[in-house]
Amino acid sequence: MDAGLLAQYVMNGLMLGMMYALVAVGFTLFFGVLDVIKFSHGDVLTVGAFAALASYVGLRTLGLNSNWLELVVMLAVAILAMAFLGMAIARYLVLPLRSAPALNTLLITLMLGTVLRESVRLFYPQGANPKPFPALLPRASIDLGAFNLRLDNVLMLTAGVLVIVGIQYLLNRTKLGLAIRAVAQDEETARTMGINFTAIVLVTFALGSGLAAFAGVMNGLYYNEINFGIGLYLGVVGFSAAIIGGLGSIYGAILGGFLFAGLQTIGTVMLPFASAYKDVFAFAVVIAIMAWRPTGLIREKISERV
Amino acid sequence: MSTTPKIALIAALVLGVAAGAADAKDKVKVGFIGPLTGGVSVNGLGGRNSADLAVRLRNADPKSKYEYEMVVLDDECKPNVAVQVATKMAADKDIIAGATHYCSVTAIATVDTYHKFNFPVIVWGAVLPDITYRNKYEEVHRVNGTMINQNDANAELVSKLGYKTVAVIHDTTDYGKGHNEYFSKALAKIGQAKIVGTFGVTADQQDFTAELTKIKALNPDVIYFGGLTPIGVRIRSQMDKLGIKAAFDGTSGIVSDAYIQGLGPLAEGTLAFREGAPAEKLPGGKFFTEKYNAQKYDNPPEAYGPFAYAAMDMILDTIEKVGPDRKKVIADLANVKDRDSIVGKITFDDHGQNTVPVITKYVVQDGKFVEWDDSEYASGKRKLPGQK
Numbered sequence: 192m193d194a195g196l197l198a199q200y201v202m203n204g205l206m207l208g209m210m211y212a213l214v215a216v217g218f219t220l221f222f223g224v225l226d227v228i229k230f231s232h233g234d235v236l237t238v239g240a241f242a243a244l245a246s247y248v249g250l251r252t253l254g255l256n257s258n259w260l261e262l263v264v265m266l267a268v269a270i271l272a273m274a275f276l277g278m279a280i281a282r283y284l285v286l287p288l289r290s291a292p293a294l295n296t297l298l299i300t301l302m303l304g305t306v307l308r309e310s311v312r313l314f315y316p317q318g319a320n321p322k323p324f325p326a327l328l329p330r331a332s333i334d335l336g337a338f339n340l341r342l343d344n345v346l347m348l349t350a351g352v353l354v355i356v357g358i359q360y361l362l363n364r365t366k367l368g369l370a371i372r373a374v375a376q377d378e379e380t381a382r383t384m385g386i387n388f389t390a391i392v393l394v395t396f397a398l399g400s401g402l403a404a405f406a407g408v409m410n411g412l413y414y415n416e417i418n419f420g421i422g423l424y425l426g427v428v429g430f431s432a433a434i435i436g437g438l439g440s441i442y443g444a445i446l447g448g449f450l451f452a453g454l455q456t457i458g459t460v461m462l463p464f465a466s467a468y469k470d471v472f473a474f475a476v477v478i479a480i481m482a483w484r485p486t487g488l489i490r491e492k493i494s495e496r497v
Numbered sequence: 498m499s500t501t502p503k504i505a506l507i508a509a510l511v512l513g514v515a516a517g518a519a520d521a522k523d524k525v526k527v528g529f530i531g532p533l534t535g536g537v538s539v540n541g542l543g544g545r546n547s548a549d550l551a552v553r554l555r556n557a558d559p560k561s562k563y564e565y566e567m568v569v570l571d572d573e574c575k576p577n578v579a580v581q582v583a584t585k586m587a588a589d590k591d592i593i594a595g596a597t598h599y600c601s602v603t604a605i606a607t608v609d610t611y612h613k614f615n616f617p618v619i620v621w622g623a624v625l626p627d628i629t630y631r632n633k634y635e636e637v638h639r640v641n642g643t644m645i646n647q648n649d650a651n652a653e654l655v656s657k658l659g660y661k662t663v664a665v666i667h668d669t670t671d672y673g674k675g676h677n678e679y680f681s682k683a684l685a686k687i688g689q690a691k692i693v694g695t696f697g698v699t700a701d702q703q704d705f706t707a708e709l710t711k712i713k714a715l716n717p718d719v720i721y722f723g724g725l726t727p728i729g730v731r732i733r734s735q736m737d738k739l740g741i742k743a744a745f746d747g748t749s750g751i752v753s754d755a756y757i758q759g760l761g762p763l764a765e766g767t768l769a770f771r772e773g774a775p776a777e778k779l780p781g782g783k784f785f786t787e788k789y790n791a792q793k794y795d796n797p798p799e800a801y802g803p804f805a806y807a808a809m810d811m812i813l814d815t816i817e818k819v820g821p822d823r824k825k826v827i828a829d830l831a832n833v834k835d836r837d838s839i840v841g842k843i844t845f846d847d848h849g850q851n852t853v854p855v856i857t858k859y860v861v862q863d864g865k866f867v868e869w870d871d872s873e874y875a876s877g878k879r880k881l882p883g884q885k
Binding site: 193196199200203204206207309312317319320321322323332334337339341413414415416418420421424425455456459460466467469470 | 534535536538539542669696697698699701703704706707708710711713714726727730731734735738739740755758759760761
């Protein structure tokens with residue numbers, strides 16, 4: 192295969208993997224602190240993307256025309272709004288069900304996901320249609336043979352890496368991160384050490400949901416199109432990625448995200464049969480990995496989660 | 498509740514019903530099924546509004562013998578849901594006939610159900626030939642043409658424009674697979690252009706960069722797309738991201754305002770084909786558009802709205818003529834010949850298929866689907882990518 196083409200596939204895979212990884216990290220964070228699976232995560236991403244789009248439309252009506260300023264405002268609105276939504280979900284749906292079986296949380300968030308998705312469809316103007324998402328990043332690109340290297344893709348990848356590094360730093364190097372890790376390890380002990388359990392849970396949900404909003408905006412900027420269904424699929428893939436990486440481990444989630452994107456690309460490019468089977472291939476490999484290592488590729492240390 | 502008020506209440510109800518029946522017409526129920534939620538719901542809602550318009554106009558007509566009530570069900574463009582709602586509708590003996598389905602996958606999934614329940618339907622949007630031609634069910638009819646006709650016209654135009662190589666992307670539903678099959682056949686028959694690669698994709702896929710990168714390496718003149726608007730928008734926009742310069746050639750599945758809204762300027766130069774003609778060129782198009790706008794519906798009728806109207810109107814005509822009886826309606830629909838409708842003359846063949854295959858070729862020009870023959874692309878003023 193020609194090198195330019197290969198580079199193009201790698202770039203496609205990296206972009207896809209970055210979005211999957213951002214979603215997977217959210218799943219892993221929630222599981223870390225509360226041992227719950229929050230299935231509405233993907234749909235929070237959708238709402239985040241639409242919040243960004245709405246603020247873009249709002250800014251345009253105000254007559255603003257600077258791409259960078261718009262992007263910053265869109266990101267801020269989307270991330271803050273979703274962080275708030277995440278906290279509300281944790282406070283009013285997840286925490287009250289703490290003593291109920293885990294299945295209840297799973298079901299209630301699954302239903303909430305449907306509510307969010309259908310609300311976007313019904314209440315966003317013409318929400319059932321695919322919506323164009325503005326291309327706010329510089330559109331410069333270099334043609335290297337079959338490889339079309341785009342500046343916006345490079346910027347998005349860099350931003351994604353920075354966000355993940357930032358999360359890592361936050362968890363491992365700050366007091367807040369210490370508190371989150373303490374809660375993940377042992378709730379009771381953390382409480383006796385004077386950590387405000389509820390506050391830490393809320394912050395973690397805000398963090399994970401903010402990440403989803405970031406991934407949603409990235410999704411919009413990458414494809415220049417969003418629709419009310421984007422989160423459903425990203426949620427399933429992100430969840431699978433978190434599982435194969437090892438639920439509870441941040442590195443695992445990132446690894447899982449990129450692995451899944453790689454499998455899909457390989458499924459399309461390398462396999463002799465129609466590309467329609469790429470998901471069949473990717474998910475079949477996920478099943479095989481889970482059979483091989485039921486706790487995920489990066490096993491969670493007994494004493495540490497998150 | 499004590500006994501006396503209960504009796505009084507019942508008496509009041511009976512009296513009320515009797516009084517109501519004295520001056521009102523008999524109520525007759527008819528059905529409508531389309532995708533009202535999900536990715537193609539704009540088309541479903543447009544169809545529902547158009548069918549609703551037919552019912553409202555009929556109810557407003559003092560000469561009509563019955564008062565009609567339209568029962569609306571949502572098939573979500575999913576075969577499993579469609580079979581459930583079709584069974585629900587067909588099993589309700591009060592519903593006499595129905596205008597059903599925009600999506601081919603749902604229409605083909607439900608024909609057996611309608612046959613089993615002897616429920617007469619007129620398909621208003623789905624274009625898969627098998628819906629009418631796989632079986633010979635007297636219950637199933639269709640006012641719009643099939644994808645065989647539109648793909649013949651498509652292959653002819655692609656060949657005429659001098660294109661030599663085509664890559665095909667189709668969704669793997671019956672709809673997309675049918676398009677792939679009939680387009681490939683039609684193109685091979687003309688023998689000018691050849692297909693360099695065929696890619697099946699899932700109907701809700703988000704990322705097409707892997708497929709498109711592979712297509713980029715094949716360097717085709719044209720990318721043919723057999724599928725519906727949501728993924729059509731994604732494929733066209735991701736083509737641009739990867740710097741693919743091929744012409745984009747779609748089917749009836751992308752002829753909707755949503756396609757243009759979803760893409761903005763990128764939609765320019767997209768080809769598409771559809772059975773029938775645009776509303777304003779249809780014999781009853783002006784009438785339809787005026788009446789539709791007067792009702793102030795939330796959504797536009799979209800491409801197949803006039804067909805939904807024609808299907809429902811034909812059902813109402815038939816019930817007026819033979820009365821609210823499924824068997825009689827089926828018998829009457831077996832003899833539809835040169836029947837006037839807003840979409841032109843309708844003649845059903847022995848499979849219930851309308852045999853008047855008017856195909857309109859479209860190209861997107863300045864944010865509108867323009868008829869090919871009226872476009873600046875046909876006159877040579879503008880050129881499609883790679884056009885000779």
